[in-house]
Amino acid sequence: MTETPKNAAHPRTRAVHHGTRRSQYGEMAEAIFLTQGFVYDSAEQAEARFIETGPDEFIYARYGNPTSRMFEDRIAALEGTEDAFATASGMAAVNGALFSMCAPGDHIVASRALFGSCLFVLDLLAKFGVEVTYVNGTDLDQWRAALRPGTKAVFFESVSNPGLEVIDMKGVAELAHAVGALVVVDNVFATPVFSRAVEQGADVVVYSATKHIDGGGRALAGVICGTRDYIRKVVEPYLKHTGGAISPFHSWIMLNGLATMDLRVRAQAESAMTIAKALQGHRKLKRVIYPGLPDHPQHALAMEQMGSGGTMLALEIEGGKDAAFAALNRLRLISISNNLGDAKSIVTHPATTTHQRLSDADKAYLGITPGLLRLSVGLEHSGDLIDDLQAALQ
Numbered sequence: 001m002t003e004t005p006k007n008a009a010h011p012r013t014r015a016v017h018h019g020t021r022r023s024q025y026g027e028m029a030e031a032i033f034l035t036q037g038f039v040y041d042s043a044e045q046a047e048a049r050f051i052e053t054g055p056d057e058f059i060y061a062r063y064g065n066p067t068s069r070m071f072e073d074r075i076a077a078l079e080g081t082e083d084a085f086a087t088a089s090g091m092a093a094v095n096g097a098l099f100s101m102c103a104p105g106d107h108i109v110a111s112r113a114l115f116g117s118c119l120f121v122l123d124l125l126a127k128f129g130v131e132v133t134y135v136n137g138t139d140l141d142q143w144r145a146a147l148r149p150g151t152k153a154v155f156f157e158s159v160s161n162p163g164l165e166v167i168d169m170k171g172v173a174e175l176a177h178a179v180g181a182l183v184v185v186d187n188v189f190a191t192p193v194f195s196r197a198v199e200q201g202a203d204v205v206v207y208s209a210t211k212h213i214d215g216g217g218r219a220l221a222g223v224i225c226g227t228r229d230y231i232r233k234v235v236e237p238y239l240k241h242t243g244g245a246i247s248p249f250h251s252w253i254m255l256n257g258l259a260t261m262d263l264r265v266r267a268q269a270e271s272a273m274t275i276a277k278a279l280q281g282h283r284k285l286k287r288v289i290y291p292g293l294p295d296h297p298q299h300a301l302a303m304e305q306m307g308s309g310g311t312m313l314a315l316e317i318e319g320g321k322d323a324a325f326a327a328l329n330r331l332r333l334i335s336i337s338n339n340l341g342d343a344k345s346i347v348t349h350p351a352t353t354t355h356q357r358l359s360d361a362d363k364a365y366l367g368i369t370p371g372l373l374r375l376s377v378g379l380e381h382s383g384d385l386i387d388d389l390q391a392a393l394q
């Protein structure tokens with residue numbers, strides 16, 4: 001039984017109700033269908049389902065599951081796409097979105113400022129005969145020069161990790177669509193709350209649900225949002241046969257995460273703004289990088305595209321790695337870790353952890369200096385976070 005709420009116009013309402021499927025028991029909370037498969041009433045029914053699977057019919061958990069379908073329907077409703085496919089991790093989503101659409105000889109244009117594992121996937125595509133051209137994502141002229149008739153897709157992080165560069169989605173989408181290329185966006189830093197990706201021309205939006213959708217750093221998951229044809233005819237066959245399916249238990253965690261995501265992410269972004277303002281001009285800091293600050297190079301674009309600076313900021317400490325490590329080791333409240341979007345604030349030293357494997361030239365290009373710290377602002381009171389950061393910088 002599927003229940004469609006009648007009054008679900010606002011994203012916050014949809015995030016609580018949309019896609020709920022209730023069994024004959026009428027359970028209040030979303031059920032976890034922890035089952036690998038489904039029983040058929042007859043051999044004929046099994047045969048029919050393998051020929052064509054109806055919207056409320058399931059075969060095997062690697063293909064789909066009622067709990068996971070609730071999560072897919074809910075996130076698609078929030079993102080404004082026709083459909084979505086949930087995956088075991090954010091990387092399974094990036095891999096699934098790109099590999100499922102490509103064949104040898106295809107051409108992809110990607111922004112160079114990408115998460116390390118995303119670069120790995122693009123290198124793998126290149127190994128299988130897909131041509132990948134990298135550009136400076138903030139420079140529309142480079143996109144224009146790299147695109148050509150028949151380019152299959154463009155791929156970029158709408159806000160880059162960890163440099164917080166904001167890419168002009170509308171501008172890139174216009175150029176990409178002019179040559180028939182699909183626009184695939186890794187939208188983690190923008191979050192589904194501040195995303196207007198589809199409105200700005202994205203065809204496919206990918207999330208690591210591990211981040212803001214979970215919001216508690218508990219489980220890995222990912223999701224690909226797009227048209228029904230792309231999700232069910234291109235992505236689903238690829239993922240159901242290559243094994244990137246999400247666990248129904250993780251889908252249930254993410255469903256619950258979505259219900260509170262709007263409140264959490266808005267509070268976190270508000271704190272991020274307060275912290276950025278409080279630390280701006282600090283004598284131990286070379287730079288405070290936050291898209292919500294007017295001195296950010298793409299501040300106006302960030303406001304137009306997201307209406308917020310987001311929940312992430314970067315701090316460049318005077319004195320390089322030694323000073324950065326000393327500050328990290330003096331933090332009492334903020335944890336040294338590498339997740340983001342968590343209720344607990346987390347600080348990362350990208351040069352020695354998440355981006356350690358990049359060459360020095362690539363690090364320099366991406367602004368990953370020895371003094372750079374990435375801060376994921378959590379749900380603690382911003383005053384306590386500012387006290388912790390100021391004490392650590394002394």
Ligand SMILES: *Cc1c(COP(=O)(O)O)cnc(C)c1O
Pocket residue numbers: 089090091092094115117118157161186188189208209210211220221222
């Ligand atoms: C974390 C992250 C990913 C990968 O997600 P996982 O859930 O860890 O697999 C991809 N892209 C960006 C921008 C991320 O921050």
